[in-house]
Amino acid sequence: MKFAVVVFPGSNCDHDAYHVAKHVFGQQADFVWHKDVDLKGADVVILPGGFSHGDYLRSGAIARFSPVMDAVKAFAARGGPVVGFCNGFQVLLEAHLLPGAMLRNRSLKYVCQHVHVRVEQTDTPFTLGCARGQVLRIPIGHGEGNYFADEATIARLEANRQVVFRYVTSSGEVRDDANPNGSLHSIAGICNEARNVVGMMPHPERACEPLLGSDDGKVIFESVIKAVAAGRFAARDAQHA
Amino acid sequence: MRARVFVTLKPSVFDPQGRTITEALHSLGYGSVEDVRQGKYFELDVAASSPDEARTLAAEVADKLLANPVIESYRVEIEGA
Numbered sequence: 001m002k003f004a005v006v007v008f009p010g011s012n013c014d015h016d017a018y019h020v021a022k023h024v025f026g027q028q029a030d031f032v033w034h035k036d037v038d039l040k041g042a043d044v045v046i047l048p049g050g051f052s053h054g055d056y057l058r059s060g061a062i063a064r065f066s067p068v069m070d071a072v073k074a075f076a077a078r079g080g081p082v083v084g085f086c087n088g089f090q091v092l093l094e095a096h097l098l099p100g101a102m103l104r105n106r107s108l109k110y111v112c113q114h115v116h117v118r119v120e121q122t123d124t125p126f127t128l129g130c131a132r133g134q135v136l137r138i139p140i141g142h143g144e145g146n147y148f149a150d151e152a153t154i155a156r157l158e159a160n161r162q163v164v165f166r167y168v169t170s171s172g173e174v175r176d177d178a179n180p181n182g183s184l185h186s187i188a189g190i191c192n193e194a195r196n197v198v199g200m201m202p203h204p205e206r207a208c209e210p211l212l213g214s215d216d217g218k219v220i221f222e223s224v225i226k227a228v229a230a231g232r233f234a235a236r237d238a239q240h241a
Numbered sequence: 242m243r244a245r246v247f248v249t250l251k252p253s254v255f256d257p258q259g260r261t262i263t264e265a266l267h268s269l270g271y272g273s274v275e276d277v278r279q280g281k282y283f284e285l286d287v288a289a290s291s292p293d294e295a296r297t298l299a300a301e302v303a304d305k306l307l308a309n310p311v312i313e314s315y316r317v318e319i320e321g322a
Binding site: 057058061065093094099100101103104105106107108146148149150182 | 250253254255257258261306307309311312
């Protein structure tokens with residue numbers, strides 16, 4: 001199976017994602033430049049972390065209009081698995097592929113540390129290999145990860161079980177002091193209603209080898225590899241038929 | 242023609258930068274400054290034949306790009322209009 005890693009000007013976790021897909025998991029992987037208009041027949045699309053377009057205006061606000069995003073939207077609409085890590089999540093929000101927006105961290109500080117997140121939903125392509133309630137230790141690195149949406153949207157996310165990850169303590173408890181950025185409902189990641197598009201602030205691609213301090217991020221990649229191999233969450237695409 | 246676009250966080254959205262600035266002002270002795278909301282300001286030079294046309298265009302780009310309607314609202318002024 002093939003991963004497409006979208007590269008925006010200013011992406012800086014693109015090589016990490018590519019490395020994990022290709023060298024840790026032995027899958028095919030291709031970089032796709034933001035001005036490209038097709039996804040090279042990919043089965044999975046990753047929007048990587050970084051500072052697309054220098055984070056000018058708002059994180060992800062300019063990247064949203066990159067030509068490749070039309071292909072990403074079409075791929076997502078066909079049911080293909082799409083994940084955004086960190087800045088990729090911000091791009092998905094700005095592109096309206098996921099609801100809500102990011103505010104500046106409540107501390108006003110850029111936060112770079114390992115955090116614990118609890119897997120709330122296991123019916124997305126990126127979490128189906130997890131156990132519900134499983135706690136993953138994965139790093140974050142962001143200045144604008146303070147998830148915000150209006151009350152009605154938050155209520156809808158909770159009712160539809162679209163909150164995929166929450167910041168928790170190491171024992172899996174939601175607590176304000178385990179929330180690194182002030183996100184509403186301790187939200188670290190969400191999915192769309194169809195569940196094939198997932199955005200998360202933590203960086204699982206930075207936590208796939210013990211040398212890096214944790215390999216808890218592997219389960220995210222293992223999940224989507226399993227999902228695609230089993231024909232779940234495959235894009236309904238004539239090119240692949 | 243010049244259009245000015247002011248983008249601000251909606252009243253319901255917490256502004257951590259504004260809060261920090263408020264606290265800094267209080268520590269400088271400006272206790273009478275009760276609250277600060279930080280926003281963004283854009284100057285658009287637009288080719289338009291009337292202030293109304295410039296206003297419509299500025300509002301369109303504000304909706305599409307300059308402001309994120311999930312968290313922000315905006316106001317447009319046309320210079321000299």
